[in-house]
Amino acid sequence: MSLDWIYYAISWILLAWHSAWDAIGIPDGAVLGTNWAWILAIIFLVVTVRVILFPVFVKQIKSQRAMQALQPQVKALQEKHKGDRETLQKEMMELYRKEKANPLMGCLPMFLQIPVFLGLFHVLRRLNPDPSKNNKDIYGWTVDQFNSASDATLFTAPIASKFGSTAAELAQLGANGTVVKIMAGVLVLVMMGTTYLTSRQMILKTGWAEDPQQRMIQRLMLYGIPLSLLVSGAIFPIGVIIYWVTNNLFTLGQQQWVLRKFPPPVTATSAKPGTSARNGAQPAKTSGLFGRSKPAPAPPPPAAPKIAGPKPGAKPVNPKKGRPAKRQG
Numbered sequence: 001m002s003l004d005w006i007y008y009a010i011s012w013i014l015l016a017w018h019s020a021w022d023a024i025g026i027p028d029g030a031v032l033g034t035n036w037a038w039i040l041a042i043i044f045l046v047v048t049v050r051v052i053l054f055p056v057f058v059k060q061i062k063s064q065r066a067m068q069a070l071q072p073q074v075k076a077l078q079e080k081h082k083g084d085r086e087t088l089q090k091e092m093m094e095l096y097r098k099e100k101a102n103p104l105m106g107c108l109p110m111f112l113q114i115p116v117f118l119g120l121f122h123v124l125r126r127l128n129p130d131p132s133k134n135n136k137d138i139y140g141w142t143v144d145q146f147n148s149a150s151d152a153t154l155f156t157a158p159i160a161s162k163f164g165s166t167a168a169e170l171a172q173l174g175a176n177g178t179v180v181k182i183m184a185g186v187l188v189l190v191m192m193g194t195t196y197l198t199s200r201q202m203i204l205k206t207g208w209a210e211d212p213q214q215r216m217i218q219r220l221m222l223y224g225i226p227l228s229l230l231v232s233g234a235i236f237p238i239g240v241i242i243y244w245v246t247n248n249l250f251t252l253g254q255q256q257w258v259l260r261k262f263p264p265p266v267t268a269t270s271a272k273p274g275t276s277a278r279n280g281a282q283p284a285k286t287s288g289l290f291g292r293s294k295p296a297p298a299p300p301p302p303a304a305p306k307i308a309g310p311k312p313g314a315k316p317v318n319p320k321k322g323r324p325a326k327r328q329g
Helices: 004-023 036-052 054-069 071-080 085-099 103-125 143-150 167-173 177-206 212-235 238-261
Strands: none
Touching: 004 036, 004 103, 004 143, 036 054, 036 103, 036 238, 054 071, 054 103, 054 238, 071 085, 103 212, 103 238, 167 177, 177 212, 177 238
């Protein structure tokens, strides 16, 4: 199956944003070793894709809420069919079908973004300022646009270069190998960190799933994917890593807004001891990027005991009265 339609779509969005920034006066040349018009074009490619996928993200949140509400029933099935994995799986699938809950919906936005990632990876990998390079004008590019993007840099590191670029590739791009490795290495670490935080943020708000399948997916999202980026990040062009980091930051902000506006319901498994999950009370809204609650305000210090004053008309009491007289030397 040809992926040309993806390459054309990604190229069109990227070139449209580059033209927009160029039209409002963002210089196409390098400032501080960076071609900001191309960097902003990649960043706003993320914004465009995420706006298009926002309805899918809302469905993802609703699906996660439905899965969380089913956790008590899932736990009951696990107790009922302990040791009979085949029957347990059939009963759980029947429960999901009946309640219209989809365990895979939580990963759908990520899966839909994979073609965008692959398309950008392919488009940026083609960039090469070599005048003898052919096919510069495919996917809707002009030769001038292709040459401009091929020369685009982030703090002097070409956006088409990568941590694992060979000496020959660096020579073609006119890049300094040390600068490229430093920039790519820093961005890969940021990419890993923000990928971990997006998963951690969601799990802290919704809790760990009781379903072993769901828990396995959560662990994969939380630990497996960030660790895999340590290896695969070496083959990603710097422009692709910029896309990934921007996408993660967008996800962190979007999840924080949605989770604050629509906090997850309290279930029997998440309710505190001594409280009933049937009362429908919603958990207090938390703040902070990572889902940590604000600390409760410290209780005020106990007030000093008030000393009663003399009653009206009473004679003042002499505190010295009744004390033994001091002996005279």
